Amino acid sequence: MARDLAIDLGTANTLVYKQGEGIIMNEPTVIAKNRRTNEVLATGHEAWDMIGRTPSFIVAVRPLRGGAITDFETTEQMIRLLLKRAGVSRFARPKVLICVPSAPKVLICVPSAITEVERRAVTEATRRAGAADAQLLEQPMAAAIGADLPIEEPVGNMVVDIGGGTTETAVISLGGIVTLRAERVGGFSMDEAIQGWVRKEHGLAIGERTAEEIKIQIGSAQPSSADRDAEVKGRDLVTGLPKTVVLTASEIREALDEVVTRMIDSVKECLAVTPPELAQDLLTRGIYLVGGGALLRGLPERLQMETKVPVLMSSQPLEAVVLGAGHCIENYQALRGMFMDARR
Secondary structure, eight states: OOOOEEEEEOSSEEEEEETTTEEEEEEESOEEEETTTTEEEEEHHHHHTTTTOSOTTEEEEOSEETTEESOHHHHHHHHHHHHHHTTOOGGGSOSSSSOOTTSOEEEEEEOTTOOHHHHHHHHHHHHHTTOSEEEEEEHHHHHHHHTTOOTTSSSOEEEEEEOSSOEEEEEEETTEEEEEEEESOSHHHHHHHHHHHHHHHHOEEOOHHHHHHHHHHHOBSSOOTTOOOEEEEEEETTTOSEEEEEEOHHHHHHHHHHHHHHHHHHHHHHHHTSOHHHHHHHHHHOEEEESGGGGSBTHHHHHHHHHOSOEEEOSSTTTHHHHHHHHHHHTHHHHGGGSHHHHO
């Protein structure tokens, strides 16, 4: 019998959960293509290693940016490859109207800011790739399920999902989203801010991957005893020659401040429109952080300081969304009312 799949189609990383097996894939959302032949050369980690290192006719791209699909054709190719690696072939889907075991159902987690056109594009691409049925689930809802929050109870559950392209804040009660705020700012915005700062202050050009490494090593949202310096190599904008500079944690914190402030303001906006009865629940239950961007040092503490609400980090921030979607796959009939199409 074919096993159903759950896919967290994130801007930065794509995770796949297989029914009865758990997470079977966790790779960067990157695909490398030959521009001349339109042939897919690599995906995931292999394509990620190619970023900034390819000749002109080979391009390594991220098909999702800012929580939106920027390249429909590439996204479809990537979904097809994901299903193929998970053991699903488009030829396995029979040409009959009856769902048979050889064609699995697929649940895809998408940003809540996705447009109607993008919804149809993702579902159609998944069906063409071989799925018997394709359903969508908002990432904040999946994250709340993955964080094991009591979303079916009449209490306020607040989740902040800071991904690569978006920061999504949702208050969930009785199995539905009560208030939602989505800001197109995330981990990649931090990388771009670091690149811009280093270019402006030090006259040094650095790549996307180097900026991410700086963020992980010395990036923070507020001062701490763990602050340290980092040596960074890049290209001098004046001479064009390789150059090394030393960056301090305070510099990077200043570079990231605007991005972090936008994230926190988004959470405040969501709190401001939350019904009073649910808002008071949050004072005791707290705000749950998920997503790779939430791992920035000092971010939970700063968010708690500015909102005056307890902030808790999910035990598995990177996997919370796909684990929540996996729980829906394991209990498909009972939880299908939470899918986007079912609630519309």
